[in-house]
Amino acid sequence: MTTREPERNNQIIDVARRLFARHGYRGTSLNMIAAEVGVSKSALYHHFPDKETLYRNLVASGMQVLFEYVRDRMPSAESGAAQRLYGFMRASIQYYEQSHDSWVSGSQLFWSAENEETRALVLKWRDAYEELLKAAIRDGIATGVFRPDTNVSLASKFLLSSLNQLSRWYRPDGEKTATEIMDSFVTMFLQGIEEPPKIS
Structure with missing residues (x-):
């Protein structure tokens, strides 16, 4: 393999x-990809024999990078469960802002994966990423910071849904930054929005 081939693969x-x-x-064909890269379709086959193989490479790199990015930026366990939740959401949204195409394509492709081998690969890194969040929630329960009846799976899905839906409506020129929005979501999650009853 020549030194240019890894560069072409990445391109x-x-x-x-x-x-x-x-x-x-x-909606994306190999012809479209080849034209955008500036190579023939036969040259594209030299690197990836079909769209499914290209997809697996894309997902494997994108999901693993997301997991490692968030993992390396989360506060340590000593900082407390709440700060770890904020850290998870902040790092995730920073990755979204820096790697928008990777985030959107990864989200779309996760739900469209039909090949079982490919779906298993997606789930491996998706589960590793989600486990970072679940571990923080479990730590909060264990230390008495979060309610003991908190459903870890539902709580993590609630927070992840807010991340995944952001790309549908967030605008960079809006009133709040994406990080500020995530902080607000976590605060509402932790504190709730129901006004406590007034004691007369």
């Missing part, structure tokens, strides 16, 4: 990620 993956984010998995 193909970057272009595919951008096109998948824009058109979805089904």
Whole structure:
């Protein structure tokens, strides 16, 4: 393999990620990717024999990078469960802002994966990423910071849903930054929005 081939591989993956984010998995063809990269379709086959193989490479790199990015930026356990929740959400949204195409294409492709081998690969890194959040919630329960009847699975899905839906409506020129929005979501999650009853 020449030194240029890894560079070409990365270029193909970057272009595919951008096109998948824009058109979805089904709406993106190898012809479109080859044209954007500036190579023939036969040259593209030299790197990736089919769209499914390209997809697996894209997902494996994108989901693993997301997991490692968030893991490396979360506060330590000594900082407390609440700060770890804030850290998880802040790091996730920073990754979203820095790698928008990777986030959007990864989210779309997760739900469109039809090949069992590919779906298993997606789930491996998705579960590792979600486990970072679940571990913080479990720590909060164990230390008495969070209510003992907190459903860890539902709590993590609630917070992850707020992250996944952000790309549908967030605008960078809006009133709040994405990080400020995530902080607000976590605060509402931790404190609730119901006014406590007034004692007469």
